[in-house]
Amino acid sequence: MKIQVIQAILSDNDAVATENRALLDAAGVIGVNLMASPGAGKTSLILATAARLPANVSLGVIEGDLASSIDAETIAANGLPVVQINTGGGCHLDAPMIRTALPRLPLASLRLLMVENVGNLVCPANFQLGTHVNVVVASAPEGHDKPFKYPGMFAAANIVLLNKAELCPIFDFDVASFTAGVRMVNPNAPVIPVSCRTGAGLEAWLTWLLAQCA
């Protein structure tokens, strides 16, 4: 009984996700679903990416949080079009939320849409949004065992960024063990250490991202 209800919810969600994908495709916009633990650096990644995009790749942002508009204010202060979604306690974004947000963005003038999901390494992986790629941001302070403990999220990733990588020594973070954990559930996704603070590794991330937009 419980499982049937959940399946029905997911089925409804996926139908709206298909609508969202059609809207993005019609506007020529590549959608990125950005997922991570709280505080891994999703907003910092968006800002670091925006600062490095070529002029012909215009970026819009959807911010998802249980409450507050802190992140949307930060994004808007950097001159990017942004919509804040408050889930009102909900642990993930879903396709109907994105469906509501899309008309509030200037899609026709965008090439890239970054959707910052709720900070959560579990639930967001189970809900399609209609975006084209899943980006998972891990961070060195969280420890290298996270792929073993949260396999569903890392299985869903098209690319894994390891943020705050310059702090790996401080946190005894073993990049080889982390990568092996990702490989247990995901044979193909690139794993790229980056630092949004120092800029290290961001060139490789931009190359990957722009290839999605090509």
Added chain:
Amino acid sequence: MKIQVIQAILSDNDAVATENRALLDAAGVIGVNLMASPGAGKTSLILATAARLPANVSLGVIEGDLASSIDAETIAANGLPVVQINTGGGCHLDAPMIRTALPRLPLASLRLLMVENVGNLVCPANFQLGTHVNVVVASAPEGHDKPFKYPGMFAAANIVLLNKAELCPIFDFDVASFTAGVRMVNPNAPVIPVSCRTGAGLEAWLTWLLAQCA
């Protein structure tokens, strides 16, 4: 319809939580529900606490993870009785899971039970386990804005520990802003900066914890 189903699940959960509480009370065990983001330091806090407990306060542990037994192995290697719960993808522990685990622990010889919930700042706050107190572990690398973004978790806390506090300067972590965020939703819970690595602040945490066991 959806809300009614969720309410029914919560109602079932709370009934089992009441049973769990009765089992703990009958055995004279204080139960602690330990909640945090992934990698904030829940397992480290358990180990640091175990190393500092007086000899007459014996500790048992329940470890919750989607997958793996990494944390239970770490706890067992330190000589503590421990049960690992794998949620199989589920984003939180619930009372029936705890009900299954309790008979596998030597409750009669314990005084304290620490339950490490799934790393998640959202969902675990919504499910009573039958434990007596909620401990929320934040950490400096996550940033000081978390109480504003995840108010439900901080509202549910009986105490908030700010772990990795020695790294606040590296992460521009504003303790006053963090504390103000906690106070917006929680007027009473103590907020204690700690470091499981250096031991700083743990004496205040132990004092609070032992007061719960008195």
